[in-house]
Amino acid sequence: MPKLPKRISTALINALGAGVVPRSGLEHLAVGREQELATILQDLEHVAAGGASFRFVVGRYGAGKSFTLQLIRSAAMERGFVVADADITSERRLSGSNGAGVATYRELMHNLATKSRPDGGALATILERWIAAIQTQVAQDTGKKPNDEGFDQHVEDRIREVTQDVSDLVNGFDFATVIIAYWSGYRTGNDDKKEAALRWLRGEFSTKTEAKAALGVRAIIDDDTWYDYIKLFARFVADLDYKGLLIILDEVIHLFKISTTVSRQNNYDKLLAMFNDAMQGKVKYLGTLIGGTPQFLEDPRRGLYSDPAWQRRTAQSRFTTQAGVVDAIAPVIRLEPLQDEHVIELLSRLAALHQDHYEYTWTVTTPELQTFVRALRDRVGAETLLTPGEIVRDFMAVLNVLHQNPNLTLNELINSQSFQTTKPATKGPQVETDNEFAEFTV
Secondary structure (H helix, E strand, O other): OOOOOHHHHHHHHHHHHHOOOOOOOHHHOOOOOHHHHHHHHHHHHHHHOOOEEEEEEEOOOOOOHHHHHHHHHHHHHHOOOEEEEEEOOOOOOOOOOOOHHHHHHHHHHHOOEOOOOOOOOOHHHHHHHHHHHHHHHHHHHHOOOOOOOOHHHHHHHHHHHHHHHHHOOOOHHHHHHHHHHHHHHHHHOOHHHHHHHHHHHOOOOOOHHHHHHHHOOOOOOOOOOHHHHHHHHHHHHHHOOOOOEEEEEEOOHHHHOOOOHHHHHHHHHHHHHHHHHHHOOOOOOEEEEEEEOHHHHHOOOOOHHHOHHHHHHHOOOHHHHHHOOOOOOOOEEEOOOOOHHHHHHHHHHHHHHHHHHHOOOOOOOHHHHHHHHHHHHHOOOHHHHOOHHHHHHHHHHHHHHHHHOOOOOHHHHHHOOOOOOOOOOOOOOOOOOOOOOOOOOO
């Protein structure tokens, strides 16, 4: 494993030690998910060619679902995609009143990221780099300089050529008008107009009257229309020479938790409309990834399987279930448990990361790692509770203890009385929650 910059190793160690998924550096820790990654990267090739994709990435808590989604996020940005991700919560949904739908759109736009702006907030950067590129092209084509008469008109003509591609789509005219307004503010140095355009694009106007007064448009992005604007934005960024737009929606278990049947079904219907758009070729340059748990998908009372239309689209084929094989290009990617050799490789990388970051010389050997994994596997309930996320969190704690207590060895720590057993699984149906982790404490 190569020595990483301190900022990357710090982010990795802090996040993994806290049991959360890092936003950067994941490629240095990725093991055992080559097939899943290859499938989705192939999807991105189809999106870049003007198509669309839609997949579920399903795994129980700690199985590596969010890790896999963040790994794909980084890979997509490296390949020239604009990426936006958001977690579904009780306040952010796909469908709902009082701003629950548009709240998801706002979060996506807030997290809008590119290779040059991987941490989000890339909307203004995308627009200004595009305008600067058009100005450079106009200067080359016409021989005019930015202060020459007629230069701005040439630039505006080029901008209108791009916005014309979206103006004929649903809500496209208002979208194009706002892009032109941003250019106007950029050209005249009117920061208020630029900010008004950005606010509209981020879905922050609450009334049509306010939007019309600021920008002269007759519409706003709201609970009913937010996904239409995602489709517009996908086409727009493709016209700006990005490969397309990838949106990632994680923690959709919160849709499962909606108590009102009608409201829950409305969200499932919205998700179905997004799925059908992609499968039927009604949208271009847009990839969608949905991160969920098996319960969200398969629960017959409240999960997607409660809807016959969803069950028909996402149920595993009897040919794969009977033959015991994996269909890697089905709409649902199910994350299987990592094999022990992959877990050993992951722990070896974590040990090297920890050693380089804290600059010590002792190392954990492969036999010690095998003993550590075997000890976890042998704990009561591990067959149902143990996941990569739990193994990683516990191993980071072990590395911290060993670093601070150099007289200890890993084997001594594992064999000590303070290395507690996993809590046994309770009988009966279980509801997965964010807190259902196996307990291995030192």
